[in-house]
Amino acid sequence: MMEILNGLSLGLSVAFSVSTLFYCFAGVAVGTLVGVLPGLGGLATIAMLMPLTYHVAAVDALVMLSGIYYGAAYGGSTASILLNLPGTANTAVTCLDGYPMTKQGRAGVALFMTTIASFVGAFIGLVALVGFAPYLLAAARSFSSQEYFSLMVLGLIAASVLSTSSPLKGLAMVTLGLILGLVGTDITSGTNRFTFGSLRLYDGLNLVALAMGMFGVPELIANAGRVRSNIVDSKSITWRSMWPTRDDWKRSTNPMLRGTGIGAVLGALPGTGGLLASFMSYAVEKRLAKDPSRFGNGAIEGIAGPEAANNAAIQTAFIPTLTLGIPGDAVMALMMAAMIIQGIVPGPGLMTQQPDLFWGVCVSFLIGNIMLLILNIPLIGVWVKILAVPYWMLFPAVVIFICVGVYSINYSTFDVFWVMIFGFLGYLLAVLKFEVAPLLLGFILGPLMEEHLRRSMLLSRGSFSTFVERPISASFLAAAALILLWLAYASLRGRARARAAKQHAALSE
Amino acid sequence: MHPMLATVGAALIAGLAVAGPAAAQGFPDGQDIRLIVPFPPGGPTDTTARLIADQMRQNLGVTIIVDNVPGAGGTIGVTEMTLADPDGHTIAIVGSGAVTLSPFTMPDLPWGPENLTPIIHVVDIPLLMTVPAGFEAQTFGDFVNLVTAHPGDFNYGSDGQGSLTHMSMEWLKSLTGMDLVHIPYRGTADIMQAMLSDTIQTSQSGILGPLPLVQSGELTAIAITSAERSPVLPDVPTVRELGFDDFVVTAWFAFFAPEGTPAEIVDALNASITAAMENPDVSSAISGFGFTPLNSTPAELSQTVDFYLDRWGSLIEGGLQVN
Numbered sequence: 001m002m003e004i005l006n007g008l009s010l011g012l013s014v015a016f017s018v019s020t021l022f023y024c025f026a027g028v029a030v031g032t033l034v035g036v037l038p039g040l041g042g043l044a045t046i047a048m049l050m051p052l053t054y055h056v057a058a059v060d061a062l063v064m065l066s067g068i069y070y071g072a073a074y075g076g077s078t079a080s081i082l083l084n085l086p087g088t089a090n091t092a093v094t095c096l097d098g099y100p101m102t103k104q105g106r107a108g109v110a111l112f113m114t115t116i117a118s119f120v121g122a123f124i125g126l127v128a129l130v131g132f133a134p135y136l137l138a139a140a141r142s143f144s145s146q147e148y149f150s151l152m153v154l155g156l157i158a159a160s161v162l163s164t165s166s167p168l169k170g171l172a173m174v175t176l177g178l179i180l181g182l183v184g185t186d187i188t189s190g191t192n193r194f195t196f197g198s199l200r201l202y203d204g205l206n207l208v209a210l211a212m213g214m215f216g217v218p219e220l221i222a223n224a225g226r227v228r229s230n231i232v233d234s235k236s237i238t239w240r241s242m243w244p245t246r247d248d249w250k251r252s253t254n255p256m257l258r259g260t261g262i263g264a265v266l267g268a269l270p271g272t273g274g275l276l277a278s279f280m281s282y283a284v285e286k287r288l289a290k291d292p293s294r295f296g297n298g299a300i301e302g303i304a305g306p307e308a309a310n311n312a313a314i315q316t317a318f319i320p321t322l323t324l325g326i327p328g329d330a331v332m333a334l335m336m337a338a339m340i341i342q343g344i345v346p347g348p349g350l351m352t353q354q355p356d357l358f359w360g361v362c363v364s365f366l367i368g369n370i371m372l373l374i375l376n377i378p379l380i381g382v383w384v385k386i387l388a389v390p391y392w393m394l395f396p397a398v399v400i401f402i403c404v405g406v407y408s409i410n411y412s413t414f415d416v417f418w419v420m421i422f423g424f425l426g427y428l429l430a431v432l433k434f435e436v437a438p439l440l441l442g443f444i445l446g447p448l449m450e451e452h453l454r455r456s457m458l459l460s461r462g463s464f465s466t467f468v469e470r471p472i473s474a475s476f477l478a479a480a481a482l483i484l485l486w487l488a489y490a491s492l493r494g495r496a497r498a499r500a501a502k503q504h505a506a507l508s509e
Numbered sequence: 510m511h512p513m514l515a516t517v518g519a520a521l522i523a524g525l526a527v528a529g530p531a532a533a534q535g536f537p538d539g540q541d542i543r544l545i546v547p548f549p550p551g552g553p554t555d556t557t558a559r560l561i562a563d564q565m566r567q568n569l570g571v572t573i574i575v576d577n578v579p580g581a582g583g584t585i586g587v588t589e590m591t592l593a594d595p596d597g598h599t600i601a602i603v604g605s606g607a608v609t610l611s612p613f614t615m616p617d618l619p620w621g622p623e624n625l626t627p628i629i630h631v632v633d634i635p636l637l638m639t640v641p642a643g644f645e646a647q648t649f650g651d652f653v654n655l656v657t658a659h660p661g662d663f664n665y666g667s668d669g670q671g672s673l674t675h676m677s678m679e680w681l682k683s684l685t686g687m688d689l690v691h692i693p694y695r696g697t698a699d700i701m702q703a704m705l706s707d708t709i710q711t712s713q714s715g716i717l718g719p720l721p722l723v724q725s726g727e728l729t730a731i732a733i734t735s736a737e738r739s740p741v742l743p744d745v746p747t748v749r750e751l752g753f754d755d756f757v758v759t760a761w762f763a764f765f766a767p768e769g770t771p772a773e774i775v776d777a778l779n780a781s782i783t784a785a786m787e788n789p790d791v792s793s794a795i796s797g798f799g800f801t802p803l804n805s806t807p808a809e810l811s812q813t814v815d816f817y818l819d820r821w822g823s824l825i826e827g828g829l830q831v832n
Contacts, residue, residue, distance in 0.1 A: 050551045340717070340798060341794075345720065411549075
């Protein structure tokens with residue numbers, strides 16, 4: 001405990017230097033901006049701005065680049081809520097209830113609540129980073145492919161609630177997602193699947209192109225045909241209309257805390273991260289809700305939980321990078337490269353050999369998150385005004401941003417064409433009332449589950465009992481089985497009730 | 510240095526150089542050179558390429574456009590390079606995997622190693638063979654004995670079927686008779702995680718991945734795959750020293766031009782990049798990434814390519830599945 005306090009005071013002295021504060025602010029401001037712009041995310045921005053940091057102090061470089069990363073997570077939800085267009089792939093879930101809130105004229109409330117949820121998630125995630133890093137690390141170390149696989153089984157089953165319409169359509173979309181996820185080189189065998197002789201397909205389809213195309217573009221196409229010139233009347237945007245009601249606060253508090261918990265744990269596991277955390281949080285909230293039918297129609301829990309989860313995951317993602325030198329995702333790998341260029345080798349020695357750097361960076365995260373809170377709340381009014389821009393101006397601009405954003409990921413026009421293909425497919429699916437969230441989940445989880453299942457089989461030399469012999473894996477599977485049982489029970493009871501009601505009605509006639 | 514100053518400075522030096530020896534060689538003729546980097550920006554390879562490009566800009570006196578064309582293990586960028594005119598104005602920095610492994614693993618590759626003109630070999634990355642610190646065998650000899658006594662009981666991790674870290678270990682297995690089970694992973698980070706949880710017992714990974722964990726004592730380095738010991742870990746023996754004379758494997762980066770690029774242009778580019786590599790700022794920055802900076806003649810690079818093509822080709826003919 002003393003150690004942490006000493007560390008924090010050292011960190012405060014580092015983080016409160018004028019230059020560090022400046023780079024922190026620059027980072028979070030740029031991060032918010034690129035987060036808001038659809039498609040353009042932390043990864044491309046950090047890659048582009050990294051050369052600028054070669055000549056500044058190591059702490060400042062790291063503080064700025066991290067600021068972009070978590071700042072983008074704050075901004076990412078803005079486009080999701082206002083335009084049904086995920087600003088970053090991690091905020092795709094926020095579209096599900098955020099956009100309906102906008103249609104109900106509650107965009108301000110939604111933005112306000114995501115800012116608060118982001119802050120709560122990030123803050124608690126940060127506490128976990130500083131206080132529980134060793135424990136989270138130990139948990140992450142006991143995770144092998146068996147545990148990942150069982151966790152994903154649980155995730156997929158829990159997420160069966162994502163679909164609001166017919167379960168059959170939900171299943172169809174998960175399957176379509178799984179199929180799309182198959183494209184590319186299979187790492188276990190080296191075989192190239194569904195690549196049709198094109199090297200461009202060896203790396204698989206681009207997640208961001210898929211998310212942009214499936215969520216945002218169909219909305220643009222659908223709205224283009226409407227007579228009304230904008231989504232909301234600019235006169236209806238007042239400060240008062242942005243303030244969440246007492247009911248909103250009550251509904252959001254617990255989801256935020258649960259979301260934070262989910263995010264903090266998943267963030268520390270390499271390879272899972274914010275996207276899965278936000279999906280899981282959404283599924284949990286819908287599962288726990290008294291009236292699940294509100295979800296998908298502007299339920300504030302559906303944005304508060306996932307946003308907190310996403311931001312908590314982003315803070316704890318730093319744990320394996322800073323303490324082990326093992327980057328959990330592409331952004332963290334870039335961060336590590338930035339440190340190495342500065343002559344710092346991230347890893348177990350970092351905290352003891354360069355405590356000023358470690359603690360300075362941690363404290364700067366806190367400062368950065370407070371800056372984001374202060375920066376984002378006044379910006380809500382600005383963002384909401386975007387909705388008052390006429391469609392004929394707004395939509396072409398959004399399409400350009402999507403193209404630039406998707407291009408920035410792989411420097412590939414090929415990916416931009418895929419946005420178009422996914423856009424038309426997404427529009428078709430929207431017309432037929434299929435939902436795309438299950439598709440996105442299938443697309444992400446499918447390849448991961450396959451990879452971990454096959455690796456588990458290699459490790460266990462082909463024995464399926466490995467999944468129940470390992471305690472952590474077994475408890476995930478048990479939880480999944482409980483959910484299935486509960487589903488079956490609820491559906492049977494529902495049917496029995498309906499039958500009883502029918503009999504009752506028949507008798508009383 | 511302020512970026513603006515750097516630009517102005519580079520432009521001034523460029524102006525001087527045009528009038529100097531570079532112009533006398535006839536190449537470059539004042540036109541821009543496009544350097545294709547088949548990886549995303551920001552990583553150590555991209556940084557290395559940009560450092561070298563900066564020096565070339567100064568000693569050739571032309572603009573060098575660094576163009577990131579990532580995808581499919583670097584082969585998309587190389588494909589683009591092979592389609593360009595062989596006039597020295599389009600070159601690429603290419604990884605060993607794209608040149609020596611993708612011909613075997615990617616049936617759709619529209620080019621082969623024969624379509625590339627070697628310019629210069631610039632960077633070597635030794636693979637470090639490690640075991641978890643708690644593992645019962647802590648030296649290479651003990652490890653080989655233990656694995657040989659328990660065939661099929663232990664695992665090793667690689668970056669995927671047909672990756673360099675897979676091929677390299679398979680080669681070592683064929684030399685030592687060890688029976689280790691191959692577990693493919695998505696990358697070095699995942700392999701390290703698996704080593705720490707004792708899911709796998711060894712791997713040969715690019716030195717930068719395991720280095721911090723070796724320095725902190727969580728992993729033990731039992732051998733290094735390069736021809737010489739690494740200055741970073743001078744106590745770790747090479748596999749060659751341990752009795753396997755032929756065994757040398759490194760990941761490397763080299764510059765190539767399209768097939769048919771005239772020899773005098775290749776020589777001019779080789780001279781320019783050699784000068785860049787001899788700049789102490791460049792070589793110390795590259796060493797900082799755990800890379801070994803070096804330079805070579807085009808003929809030496811050509812031999813290196815043939816060595817690995819021959820090696821991996823015979824392993825695959827011997828029955829190793831790569832795709």
